[in-house]
Amino acid sequence: MLEVIGLQKSFGGIRAVNGCTFEVERNTITGLIGPNGAGKTTVFNLISGFFSPDGGKIVLSGSRIDQLPAHRVPHLRLARTFQITRELSKMTVIDNLMVAPLDQMGETLFNSWFRIPSVKRQERKIREKALQVLEFLEIPDLKDEYASNLSGGQKKLLEFGRTMMTDPEIILLDEPGAGVNPTLMKKLNGYIERLRTDEGVTFFLIEHDMDLVMKLCDPIIVMNEGKVLAQGTAREIQENRKVLDAYLGG
Amino acid sequence: MSGAVGFLVFFLTYAVVYGILALGLNIQWGFTGLVNFGVAGFFAVGAYIAAFMTGTPSPYHLGGFGLPFPVGLLIAMGVSGIFALILGFPVIRLREDYLAIVTIGFAEIVRLIIVTEKNITKGPYGMGVIKPYKDLVPASYYSLLYLGIALLVLAILYVAMERAVRSPWGRALRTLREDERVAIAFGKNVNSFKLQVLVLGSMIFGLAGAVFGHFFNFITPNHFLPMETFLVWVMVMAGGSGNNIGVLLGALAVRGLWEGMMFLSDVLPRGIQIGAIRLAVIGLLLVLVVMVKPEGILGEKKTASDILGE
Amino acid sequence: MQLIVNGILMGAIISIGAVGLTLVSRILHFFYFGYAAMLVYGAYLTMTLFNDVGLPLLPSVLISLPLLSLLAILIDKITFKNLRERGTGPFGMMVVGIGLELFLRSSVRLLWGSDVMRYDLPIRRAIVFPFNVRITPNQLVIISAAFALMILLHVFLDQTKIGKAMRATADNIDLARVRGIDTERVITWTWVIASISAGFAGFFLALDTRLVPIMGWKLLLPLFAAVILGGVGNPYGALAGGMIIGISQEVSAGFITPTYKPAVAFVIMTITLLIKPSGLFGRGGQG
Structure with missing residues (x-):
């Protein structure tokens, strides 16, 4: 459904995303994790058109979107939230x-x-x-x-609701769990699951809360230093030596 | 008419002109968050274009073409809109502080052109503007008639602006004012909206210029100094950005303050210039509004659109 | 040839003024229109000390500068410091700056009157150089003093601790904060440098022409053009930008009506913003 091929982006000589390649399959809840500075949010901003890539391709439902102006991307039925809620x-x-x-x-x-x-x-x-x-x-x-x-958690819900308004096929969630209490998080999980099973929505989300990711996401993509380090089920990721090193080594 | 009534009519007509300007800036800044420091420039364009269009032929300036008053107003709006389009097309994407400097520069250049191109505008000598419909009433009542005309223009504009912003269109404008990235993430073509608003607001400034010219019957480049722009900004910011009634009240109050300061000249020692005092007070008001009451006196309406008749 | 010399003169004045403006724009994070009033105050304070108090010209200038700095810092403490603490954005600051400009310019009219004034100096004949280039002794003083000042500014920014801190802050405010630079102190010093820069530019401009309260406002557009052309926050860029703007303005008078000089600055500025908003010499671009 969403393909990212050899994506490149630098800021002032620093390579934030450096040849990133992965695919998000239709009707999955795909997780994107990685240590701080791995380039996850930059990847989101590239996909949603806020940044234009220095190299590589992004293909959504069969059409290239990496050269589209940012306001055209949602028309391909992609919606997103922001890391820090942006309520109006x-x-x-x-x-x-x-x-x-x-x-x-x-x-x-x-x-x-x-x-x-x-x-x-x-x-x-x-x-x-x-x-x-x-x-x-x-x-x-x-x-x-x-x-x-609204409270912080209610703002998160509002952002989530806003993406639902556009009848998207794929929703990008940037840290949906940040600053959300466990009760609300459980609810949010439920909403995500329900949208996936009932409406066939695909989810692609960045999250730091490992428990949440391991429970909710399949598959999981791990990024480090602007590249994809590993990809697989929760179990495979947990057993992957490279991933452990990346997190521990910082 | 007696002196006092005459003065009141003069004051109110002036306030109406600024009310029109304030409605124009409110759609740009108040609803959309678009910075335009070139109000005086579009104001001048409207005044001169209307003067050319409705005036009697003269070898000393462009025109006049003897067109009817309403046609003059429409052409003044149209030309101001075209100026806005030409200026806005390249610069609309600039960040707000750069846009501020570019628009203020634009207004200064318009004024330079008016001063310099004497064959078209009579330069600093200024040019006369006709009194429309002046045969309808006895001369002593004319100013009252013109106040009526100006009020009618303002009323039509007010209704049109209220209807424009209480709609999904207005809701989109508010969105891009609140957070441009959200607007983009939900497919709004931000630059297109901004350009529409720049053109629409500037057409309204042009309209105000035309109404002003026919009211004053004489225009010079000195009527369109950068200070005029900031006068309108004070009206909008103090009155309440995003509330059309608020900015009209702001226009009335600031105009009242402006005229009221004239009476200071009776109290103050000789040699103190009233013009300098006025400018200082406007400056101080700008500082105070931002520091004390950035949201203005009246807030904006809660619900964005009334299209479903709420 | 004469036009180029005029251009260098104008460029020197703009350059000196633009250095202060570029640092203020970057370090305080907004475009300060009240800078125009600082220029005017500099010129008028010097005039009072020279014409009325009767001090020699150089001490008059040198005494007016600390007065100007005090005024600038006082205004900052009353207005901008508050707004900084409240987190007011660049636009609110800019509006306050415009309010201050209107207020301060009017205060000049109230304190000194609106009439055109000049420094009580004997009018000396222009010196004729080869190619029939005429330069008055005052203009020679301005050009040489401006270049001397540029060197002093360079030494300050390059050699002193506070100068380095200022440049670091101009480069990257967040990074400067992380590295433990006291930004409030840097801001105070920025006002000092801005006052020196504005004071001299105002004095030079008044020496070359005359004193009117509107003189600062009229120079503001070329100053902003120089700042943007040189890259906001880059003092060397501002110097170069000032020269380019000054020379282009004056040389343009050879082709178009001289009243359109400010339009030249405007066009250069707008083109810069559209093509390379970070300016010719990069680094800036974030106001």
């Missing part, structure tokens, strides 16, 4: 969700003045969808709250 603080929770869907007819000046029925119909659908997402995430009461008033 001065907007309500429901507006945070309703802004997410792509190709909204109402997003032109003309249609905001002349509100033809089809614009309204689409807007009504988007609103229903947003309410469903809030229902799914079990936070329907928060819909009119400013996003800035």
